[in-house]
Amino acid sequence: MGMTIGIWILGDQLWQEQAALQGCVPQRSKTPVILIESLQYVQERWYHKQKLVLVWSAMRHFATELKDAGWQVTYCQQEQEFEAPLRQWIAAHQITELRVMEPSDRPFAALIQSLNLPCEITLVPNNHFLWSVDEFKRWAKPRKRLLMEDFYREGRRRLGILMQGDQPVGGVWNFDKENRQPPKGKVNPPPPLWFEPDAVTQTVIQQVEALDIPTYGKATPFRWAVTRQQALQVLEYFIETRLPTFGPYQDAMVTGQETMWHALISPYLNLGLLHPTEVVAAAEDAWQERELSLNSVEGFIRQVAGWREYMRGLYHFVSNDYPNRNWFNHTHSLPEFFWDADKTKMNCLHQTLKQVEHSGYAHHIQRLMILSNFALIAGLSPQEVERWFHSAFIDACDWVMQTNVIGMGLFADGGILASKPYAASANYVNKMSDYCGNCVYNPKQRTGENACPFNFFYWDFLDRHRENLRAQGRMSFILKNLDKMTTEELATVRQQAQDWHLQN
Numbered sequence: 001m002g003m004t005i006g007i008w009i010l011g012d013q014l015w016q017e018q019a020a021l022q023g024c025v026p027q028r029s030k031t032p033v034i035l036i037e038s039l040q041y042v043q044e045r046w047y048h049k050q051k052l053v054l055v056w057s058a059m060r061h062f063a064t065e066l067k068d069a070g071w072q073v074t075y076c077q078q079e080q081e082f083e084a085p086l087r088q089w090i091a092a093h094q095i096t097e098l099r100v101m102e103p104s105d106r107p108f109a110a111l112i113q114s115l116n117l118p119c120e121i122t123l124v125p126n127n128h129f130l131w132s133v134d135e136f137k138r139w140a141k142p143r144k145r146l147l148m149e150d151f152y153r154e155g156r157r158r159l160g161i162l163m164q165g166d167q168p169v170g171g172v173w174n175f176d177k178e179n180r181q182p183p184k185g186k187v188n189p190p191p192p193l194w195f196e197p198d199a200v201t202q203t204v205i206q207q208v209e210a211l212d213i214p215t216y217g218k219a220t221p222f223r224w225a226v227t228r229q230q231a232l233q234v235l236e237y238f239i240e241t242r243l244p245t246f247g248p249y250q251d252a253m254v255t256g257q258e259t260m261w262h263a264l265i266s267p268y269l270n271l272g273l274l275h276p277t278e279v280v281a282a283a284e285d286a287w288q289e290r291e292l293s294l295n296s297v298e299g300f301i302r303q304v305a306g307w308r309e310y311m312r313g314l315y316h317f318v319s320n321d322y323p324n325r326n327w328f329n330h331t332h333s334l335p336e337f338f339w340d341a342d343k344t345k346m347n348c349l350h351q352t353l354k355q356v357e358h359s360g361y362a363h364h365i366q367r368l369m370i371l372s373n374f375a376l377i378a379g380l381s382p383q384e385v386e387r388w389f390h391s392a393f394i395d396a397c398d399w400v401m402q403t404n405v406i407g408m409g410l411f412a413d414g415g416i417l418a419s420k421p422y423a424a425s426a427n428y429v430n431k432m433s434d435y436c437g438n439c440v441y442n443p444k445q446r447t448g449e450n451a452c453p454f455n456f457f458y459w460d461f462l463d464r465h466r467e468n469l470r471a472q473g474r475m476s477f478i479l480k481n482l483d484k485m486t487t488e489e490l491a492t493v494r495q496q497a498q499d500w501h502l503q504n
Contacts, residue, residue, distance in 0.1 A: 006032040006095035006119075008086065010108070011055045012397065013101050014062040015228070015272035016069060019127040020101040028071045032093040035063050036076045036085050042213070046391040049219035050360040052208045054394055057201040057226040058271055065227070083115050095119050102126040102133075104270075104312065105398035106320075129312055130159060130276050130305060136313030146314065146416065149174065152306035161280055161305055162287075162298060174302070175247065175295035182431050183252040189245075189261045193237040194223035201226055216339065216391050217357045224267060224394065231268035235279060238263040239286045247296030251365045253348075253433035258355045262363045263300065266395040269308070280305050303364075314407070314417060315399040323386070323402055327414035328465055330379040335504045338388050346453060347439035348429050349374060360394030365432065367393075368422055372409025374454065377423050377461040378501075382412035420474040423461055426452040447492040453500055460497035463490060 007020045024031045037056055063075045076085040090098065097120045103109045104126065112121065125132060131139075139154060140146055153173050156162060162169045197205060201222065208219050225231045246261040254260065268274040280301055287297040337344035341353035352366045362371070367389075375385045386405040390396045407417030426443035430436040436443040436452075445451040446459060462469065462482045469475040485493075 004095045005097045008100045009035050013272050019124040020099045033071045034074045039079050040081045046214050046216050048217040048360040049215050051394045057204045061227045131309050133316045148310045151310045170294045175298045178295040179247045179299045180251050181248040183254050190241040192259045228273045231273035247299045311403045314403050325412045332379045334384045345440050348435035376410050377457040382410045420472050425458040426454040456493045456496040459493045
């Protein structure tokens with residue numbers, strides 16, 4: 001009896017050059033391929049409606065793309081989990097070996113290993129990233145510290161990105177200091193490139209709207225790309241119109257400017273519609289051909305070749321208990337306004353959360369310095385916060401959110417990832433946004449009826465964790481400011497923080 005190889009393509013592996021497909025290209029007309037939408041799987045947690053629309057529409061478009069390229073494609077929409085449709089498909093095609101490209105997420109890898117299938121399962125190494133998991137582990141194992149900057153420089157050298165010989169172009173590795181300008185006056189970023197939903201996407205929207213399961217946010221207006229061709233258009237548009245002035249204001253937040261100069265390609269990278277190699281090459285080529293400012297180009301490339309790869313590498317390097325880390329022992333439940341933005345009077349949170357409800361998107365500073373910062377200083381449970389992030393964002397994956405939220409945003413890993421907690425008072429929000437000008441709270445007041453919760457929570461956080469924070473060298477200067485507060489003011493700060501939780 002002959003061998004028949006079948007390929008299972010997961011919903012975040014939508015690239016014709018992905019590793020499992022690549023090994024079977026010569027015999028593609030005789031190679032069964034399956035993609036599965038599982039309704040049961042998406043009930044394991046809440047998902048943003050736009051995330052469901054994006055993934056299912058992109059999967060359906062990709063299945064058509066594969067058929068047009070000559071593959072033998074089966075597309076399943078199932079109520080149940082994956083095992084039953086896989087067994088039926090394996091039997092129908094007499095498959096003896098099931099090939100799957102390694103999942104990016106650890107829970108899904110465990111799910112595959114748990115399947116009881118009547119054939120051999122072969123996991124093919126994932127080729128959707130610049131670094132393989134093994135390459136990252138070889139870099140990380142001998143090190144006492146796992147700083148992103150060290151990893152980023154190694155990646156630049158290894159891949160020859162923005163290099164002159166063995167030195168970085170421009171003489172420095174990192175132009176971060178030039179990329180933190182507050183929004184002064186009226187800023188006018190170019191509008192983002194959006195798309196009207198086609199017939200396939202319209203059908204998916206209707207199905208998602210009709211689902212009788214818990215979901216988050218709104219399905220329309222849906223404007224995201226759902227094919228590789230559209231994703232390439234978004235990349236090209238960003239390089240042409242937004243990258244030249246991307247750098248200076250990439251950390252700024254402005255009411256009504258939901259995307260600022262950001263590229264909006266993370267959902268497409270995470271689904272496989274774009275590959276990081278082509279994204280980095282496009283930015284570097286634009287710098288060489290059009291003499292774009294180096295701080296903008298380097299700042300963007302650092303997010304793709306540095307931060308994204310570092311987060312994914314760390315995710316596979318840390319121990320299995322990482323998702324349960326809670327270094328500060330924070331246990332407060334998520335306030336209701338995380339699920340309904342209209343339930344908070346804090347303008348910065350309202351603006352950001354409303355935007356997430358409508359689009360599933362917020363840029364990295366809104367995520368880090370508004371949402372995560374608030375969750376950190378208010379003492380919210382890291383696990384609840386991470387689950388919410390995974391439910392709320394269109395580019396959410398386990399590998400993205402574990403390290404970004406547990407490590408970077410909440411310092412719940414005790415400093416494996418970040419060198420200090422990203423805790424800040426209203427002063428930061430007031431400096432880097434225009435949100436405070438239209439808020440009922442006063443960003444200058446620590447206590448009192450009009451005091452911004454970011455202020456009393458910030459000082460309460462420093463006070464509660466004073467001893468833990470002393471060990472973080474970069475916190476000593478800030479703790480000296482805490483020592484200058486009177487006993488009376490500190491007592492008032494503590495009381496306001498307690499009262500807030502009782503009322504929310």
